[in-house]
Amino acid sequence: MTSAIPDAAAGPASQGEDVLRAEHVSKSYGVVTALTDVNMRLARGEVLGLIGDNGAGKSTLLKILCGFQPPTSGQIFLDGQPIVLKSVDHARSLGIDAVYQDLALVNQLTVFQNMFLNREVIRWPLVNNRAMRRETRERLDEMGIQIPSVNSLVAQLSGGQRQAIAVARSVFSNPKILLLDEPLAAMGVKEGAIILDLVRRLKAEGNVSIIIIAHNYGQVLEVCDRVNMIQGGRITLDKYSSETSAQELTEIVVAEYRKALAEREQQDRQQSA
């Protein structure tokens, strides 16, 4: 375990340096309740892992935090100020940027064209390819992202490289908070390492706070300062990475699964009786 806690004095309950906070957030779609009274916080410069089974409510929470959808009730605080996120664009203008699995990259364009998509360097009336190539190369080198060439079409890159480019593009606009939706999904160990390295580097620079949704507990604990587990729409665990282990997290999930299974069996028995 190499993960260091920047502010070990502050316990999980601290609210002093929180850049983002969700209080009593609930979300329901008609009769289906996706989130129930969620309290979550993200400290400045912190990397928070959001884990839990499929359908537990991780993505719902992320979609609320990035302005994609409003909560049914509850309040979001940015830098201690209550805010209402009207749209993804609005959230982005406040410095909250999400990188989705669909990545929003254009496969038919090159790496540097994607990095500067809609932020092109112009030497009127043309785009200044040379400047954009140079800056892309510099930025990617800084972030330690390795790709064959900035002139490669994005379609030719691997999944990990694509994800890295998408994250790098978000970092380009200097967000305060970066939300990564399953950046490690469907990725091999080597591919995943590209993203984990990138997150570590961003953490070391300390300009951005990050929330990562992930499935692999080992990888989460490797890069995250703290983990929150969501089960059935509630946060059931909030611990520093150093205070827990992949084994503990797995046991919690398995125990939950066994409990649900037992309950269902009991229900079945009652029904048949």
Add this chain to the structure above:
Amino acid sequence: MSDTAEQSVGMTGAPLGRPAGGPGGPALRVLRIFARQREATVFVVAVALFLYFAIDQGSNFTSKANLVTLFSENAAPIIIIALGEVMLLICGEIDLSVGFVLGFAPYFMHYLTDFYGVPGLLAIFLALLLGVVVGAINGFFTVTVGVPSFITTLGTGFILLGLIDTTSHDEPAAIPADVVGIGKWLEGYSWAWITWAIVLAALFHILLTRTRWGLHTVSVGGNQLGAREAGIHVSRIKYGNFMLTGLLGSLVGLQTMYFTNNIAPTAGQYTLMFYGVTAAVIGGTAMLGGSGTIIGAFFGAILLATLEDGFPLIGVNADTLSIVFGAAILGAMVLNVQLTRLRERGQS
């Protein structure tokens, strides 16, 4: 550690091994180099066809008169129409009405000058503007209302055809005296039309590859949601490309008028539009958007024009020409699809 070491060997080993151990000899390797450039296929086919007719027909084919027919009369209008269709196809749309813009623009100019006393130059300007307006209407129904462009432009095309036929009573008209002089520049000299086409193609190539407009056009067709998330005004791009296509339709309409020396109700229509789309597609533009090149469409148009010009020379009569033409288009497309597959395999 040993795990990662093994993996990295495997990963670098595979691409290195493939070209050496891959199927085929040097011939296929040359083919593969050509296949990598989308435009190369259609360029090679166009040149081969050109040389075939030149060798087989000698001065029949290479005479100035025939080359003017081939390049100015046949190729130039296809090229100019194809430029607009390439932009539209790349951003995921199509314009089936452009051939009727082509037909209506000269009538519109004729009505303005002869019936309403509008000065010649202004009438030409307004005729060009007509194409832009039709493009904006196509954009409105496609982007704002949400009707697929195939249907939108089918509708506006029919409406324009109706306007041509009802207002002209199906009769050709003479070029208004006011605007005859200007025509020299649009169409008067033998090589004028192809020169227009080459200059416009060069401009559109730069527009597509070296400007924000071009990059955003590719983005909209390649990943519309992603483009929108990046803050690109998707509807503005689509409106703009419809308007550009309409403008080119008007231009070709006026040029056709000067070339044929009259205003005909049968000018343009579906044939020229489909030639333009065909030129774009055999030049490597994807029907589903996201990719395409101006150079490919340019040589695609030359290829079609060469077929159109060369087949009658070798004695294929006009009735059977369509059969040969259709088969040639299918053949060119099969080749293109095959080479695209080869290209993708080379990349993966």
